[in-house]
Structure formats: structure tokens, C-alpha cells
Amino acid sequence: MSKPVVATGHFTGCFGCHMSILDIDERILDLVELVEFNKSPINDIKHFTKPVDIGIIEGGISNDENAEILMEFRKHCKILVAIGACALTGGVPSMRNLVPLKECLEEAYLNGPTVKSENTGIIPNDPDIPVLLDKVYPCHEVVKIDYFLPGCPPSADTIWNALVALLKGEPLNLDYELIKYD
Amino acid sequence: MTHHYREQIKNIANKYGNDRGYLMNIAQDIVKEFGYISDEMVAHVAEILNIPMVQVRDMVSFYSFLPRKPLGKNVIRLSNAVIERMKGADEVGKAFEKELGISFGETTKDNLFTLLHTACIGLSDQAPGALINNVPLTNLKPADVPQIIRDIKAGKNVSDLPQARVLLNLKKEGEVICAPLESGQAIRNALNMKPEEVIAEINKSRLRGRGGAGFPTAMKWDFCRKQKSPIRYLICNADEGEPGTFKDRVILTEYPDLVFEGMTIAGYAIGAKEGIMYLRGEYAYLLDNLEKVLAKRRHLGLLGENICGREGFSFDIRIQLGAGAYVCGEESALIESAEGKRGAPRDRPPFPVQKGYKNEPTSVNNVETLCCAARILEKGGEWFAKIGTKDSTGTKMLSVSGDCEHPGVYEVEYGITIENLLELVGAKDTQAVQVGGASGKCVAPKDFGRRISFEDLPTGGSIMIFGKNRDLLECMHQFIEFFIEESCGWCVPCRAGTTLLEKKFRQILDGKGTVQSLAELRRIAQTVKAMSRCGLGQTSANPVLTTIYDFADLYAERIKEEDGKLLTFDLQKAMKVGIEASGRTMEGVK
Ligand SMILES: Cc1cc2nc3c(=O)[nH]c(=O)nc-3n(C[C@H](O)[C@H](O)[C@H](O)COP(=O)(O)O)c2cc1C
Ligand code: SF4
């Protein structure tokens, strides 16, 4: 029987959630035995090469590239799990949602105190850089998400337990400490 | 400026004995005098009554008829209730906007007109309707609007406009409410019995409350009477705020004596000396006549000291005017409001019969319930119990509006089927019937054999008929918007839940919902129903919950699923600002 395939994706987050995935320590050896990795920043596979069983995603959606890759994930993954505050709510990056995007950009590139002198700044417009969206969206406002793991980041144990439960098709019982945040 | 109104406010407060319990009346009088009640005026009131300013502001900010900023000299409140919109209220609204050159919520530059929306004003049978300076106008057409504005500008009284007439529209008279009564007859019969015997007679009739909940009236009075307290109150609930209900309007216009007769009997039965009629602010135009009837009854010895010559039985009635809040129809909110506070429901228990108005035992009864009580004392409980069905004795006043030939008020025997009712009112090609108002049930044709009664389809009186060409779910959506507007905001499931419900519902109506959104809609609706604190929240999801199964097709045809991609997310739109701000073009990006 071929191994289940897992992919991970990173959008607008701090990579902390991915660090937490790696934080399962020596269990990573079990993981490599259990599953096959497809697209993921961990192995640097850039494009999906086959259908995936479980996709794990970190970060909110703040630009067109994020949105398109998330849609790719949805297309290729049977089950999509959003992990971390950024993916679930937009998180820290979504603090910019309180200010209209145009004002954000003008403050950063045109009027801010660190802009060298007046009238010299420009808002970056190179066709190669992604376009910022009007606000940072949580993943579930862009595509259908099957499961959510809260935390900033969710602990390694939370992620591990969830992944194992999904792979075995068992109900997920997380200890209270693992999902208590206050 | 300050001094000028300070004196007047002082006089107004004085008129009410500087009593904090009359805060609402004081605020209403201030609004009548100055057109609004500013923060500064609020401060004066607080100082004069010697209460904290927040108490005054808390109350004032709650009511839509107590504006806190100056409005125009003439205030137009166009009803945007569901039936009104079905009958063209939106077009009339546009005509007003065009004629005045302002949008809703605005005041003209010359301060002559303010244009506002308001909920159902109890005129759905002659919609679209509006209140201009509290005077009701009916059957409005867009073409009428320019002349209305011209006339008002020319100084004509609103009540002299041709549209300023409320038709009675009493289409079917029954034997309980719409029958003649010799004033005082029922009271005299009651006074020949002990109060307990009066309650026993009501018990024999098996009368149940007509205001919605259907609580046995005799039991309510008995609870109230048995409380150990020397002071008790009787309140007549004339708030009639449920969209599509206007039967109390007809009763109060045509049979006020019957209502007051019933109130007096109830006062005798429970042992109250004071009765309050809580009249919705939208019905202010009925006030003068009601006061006249009260004065006449005092003159005839049917109110006041030693009523009908009975030594020691005194009872009098005052009318408390509401100020435009649906939730004030809920009995504990109504009591709060009658005490001059914001109309937020109370925790129960204690129930009003235990601790009601001024914390004394209080019976709150609907207008129609009290009319039935008077008739029962005239004709006997047994006579009454023979009418209607086993669990629903007597008749019911129905307010029928929407897609039918003869909208109006019908007094019918309990147990009438929807089918027979539709025939009676001349409704054809009916898609659905909303029984019991926005908070009631949307009934599909397969259920038109069901009966209006407490045991089957209960209603406070509202019957709204939707013809086959109506967009039924859009109508349901408007009901939800009504609840958002009217939520008192106390508890989260209702305050936030109704908004979440509306958003999800809108998504589906716009064809952006997935199978998942439908499940989410159901879940939100159930949470709002189960977790809300009072009847308003508990019924606010009914427009969804009573259509989601019986009209499943209407939902299904709007649901799409596209490989997990959500249709609510519009990437192009989300990119627009970023592209414009950086001076790029859409062509540059994929
Ligand atoms: C949101 C809400 C609005 C209500 N509005 C009215 C109303 O306008 N008139 C009315 O008689 N009862 C209304 N009721 C019901 C009252 O709380 C109360 O049950 C009724 O006045 C009791 O009178 P009854 O026993 O004669 O029916 C409302 C209830 C709720 C929850
Ligand atoms: S949830 Fe926390 S750890 Fe994860 S990406 Fe966001 S900020 Fe980083």
C-alpha cells in the first residue's frame, strides 16, 4: 500500500507554525516513515506533482499569490487543515485591516518618517511582486477548510496528534492544555 | 439659549411631579416641544430629577422616536415593513428622495423635512403607509409625493391631506369583539360577584391570552391576585408591534369602551387600583379619542372612585405612550418602559405577576384578551367556551394583509383552516402564508389544511399572504433585518447572532452559498433560537427555520458548489485597491 501523501503550505505568517511542525523532534523520523511529502517548504518541492491526502496550511491570505496557491491546495488536497491564528483569523498581519490599504502603502512608501525625502518614494509596482489584497483574509473566507487547529503556533503535540488521528481515521481527542489559550 | 429651555424643561418635569418614573413622558414632551432631546437637555433633566445623567441618556438613546439631534420641522417616517415594500414602499421612498433631494436619514438644507424609515406602523392593510409628524398617511403612490410636499410647504396641516385617512377595514364582524355593548353592563355583572368568582367565570370560558403566548388568563389573574401585596397593577398591552398586526388598531378605534370595560373588570378581579394602557408610539394619533372615552367613562362613574356605586372599588386608567421599539411589546420590557427606562426585557423569574410594575404584582394582558374578558362577564363563560375549538375558545381578530383582494381585519372563530381563510379574503395563487408575523411561521400550501388555533397554528393576529410571484426568501430576509434593528442588544446570541444569520442568508440569496453555508445557516439559526434571552431573539431565526425545510427548493436553487472554492471571495475585487495604489493595471497581472 502506498503511503499517504502530505503537503504543507505557507502564506502570510511568520513560519512559526512550520517551526512547530518541526518541533515534533525525533517523531519526525516516524513521520517520514508514515507519510510521503509532496509540495512543502520543508523539502522545497515547489509544485504539486500528484493528488495529496492531507494539506496543512499556515498564514492568512494577503496577496494574489497567496490566494492562487491556496486555491491550488484546495484543488489537490482531499483534506485541508488550517493551523495557527494567522490562517484561522488573519492573525497579526491582519492588524492592517484596520487601516485602508491605500493609506498603509502611502504611509510606508511615501509619507512615513523613514522615507528619505519628500516626493522621492514610490509604491512598489514591479510586475513580479504579488499584489496586496484590500485586506488580509482568513483561509476559510477564500476556500473551504476542513479542519482548524488554533494556537500561535499550535504546539507540536497538537499538530502531531491531529495528523496521526487524521491518518488513522480516528476521532481526535486533544488534551485540554493543548487547546487552551488564555 | 441654555436658559431658555432650562426653564421649559423645569416646567415639563414639574408637570410630572419631578418623578423619575415619568422620565419617558418627560423626554417625549421635550421632543414635542423642541423636536429633539440633546445631551445638554439630558443633563438638565438629570439635574432637575436629581438622578445620574447616564440614566437619562440610557433611556433616551434606546427609543427611535426620541431623536438626539435636531430633525427637520416635518418628520416623514416611511414604513419599510415587508408588506409595505411588496405594495410599493420602495418606489414611494424614491419619490420622496427625489422630491426632497435627500436620502433616507437626512434632513433638507432648509430644515423643513427629515426623511426616515420605520418598521411596521400597523397599516399593512392600506400599504404603503407613512407617519408624517405622527399623522398616518395610507395607500401612498409615488405620484402623490410632489403634491404632499407642496401642500406641507404651503402650510397645510398634515391631517388635512387627502392621504391622511386610516380606513377601518373591518371586513368580518364576529360575536365576541365586534358586537354592541352597553357601557358598564359587564362591570355591573362583575361587581355582583366576588373577585374570585369573576376569575372562576373567566376560567370557565377557558380564555387564553391573545398577545402571542396564549397563557390562560384566569390563571394569570389568579397568580396575581394571590400575591401578598397591598398594591397590584393591571397593564393593557397595546404595543402591537408584530409586523403585519393591526387588529388592536381597529379595536382601539371602534371598540375602546370594550377594552376599558375589560381593564376595569381585570382590575377588580386582581385587586388593582391603577391600570396602564401601554400604547405604541405609532398609534399616537389614537390618543385624543382614547382620552375622550376615558373622560366620558369617568363622568359616567365607570372609572374613578366607587365605580358603579360600589363602595371601595376604585380604579383608574392612564395611557403610557411608547416610543417606537418592538421589544417593548414583551411584557417585562414593557414594564421597564412604563417605568420610564429603556425597554430591555427582565430576567424571569420573578414573573410580572410576582414582581412587575414598580416591583408590585402586575398582570399584563393584550387588548383583545381584555375585550374577551368583558364579553365573558356580559354573556357568561359557558357561552364563550362554546365558540371555537377545545383548546382555543372564542374568536380571533386576524389582521390580513399581502396578496389578497380584501385585506383588513376579520373576526373569525378559532379553528378556521388557512384554506378557508384564504377563500374568505380572496387570495389566489398563494405561495405561502406567514402566520404570527415575522416571529411566526411561514406555512406552505401542503399545510393549508391546518387550523388557526393554539393547538395548531397560533398567531397574535398577523396573517401575511405571499402570492406565487413573490421572492419569498427575500421577504424572510427582510424579517431578519427587522430583528437586527429591533434587538435590544442585551445578549450576544441575539445581538450578534441575528447579524451573522443575516450575512449568511444574504450570501445564499446572492447565489454565493455552498452546501456548507446552508449547514452553517441552520446552525446559527438554532443557536440564536436556543440561546437568546427573550422571545425576540428566540423567534428571530424563525423566518429561516420555518422555510429551510418546507421551502427547501427555494434554497437549493441558489446553492452552488465549485471544488471548495468559495463564491463569496472575489479575487479581482480584492486586488483592485492594491493595483490602483501602485499604479499597475489588471493586464499586468495574471
Ligand atoms: C418581542 C415580543 C413582542 C411582543 N409584542 C406584543 C404585543 O405587541 N402585544 C401583546 O399583546 N403582546 C406582545 N408580546 C407578548 C407579551 O410578552 C405578553 O405575553 C402578552 O402581552 C400577554 O398578554 P396576553 O396574556 O393577553 O396574551 C410580545 C412578546 C415578545 C417576546
Ligand atoms: S499563527 Fe503565530 S506562529 Fe503561526 S504563522 Fe501566525 S504568527 Fe506565526
Ligand code: SF4
Ligand atoms: S433576545 Fe434580543 S431582545 Fe431579547 S434580551 Fe436578548 S438582545 Fe434583547
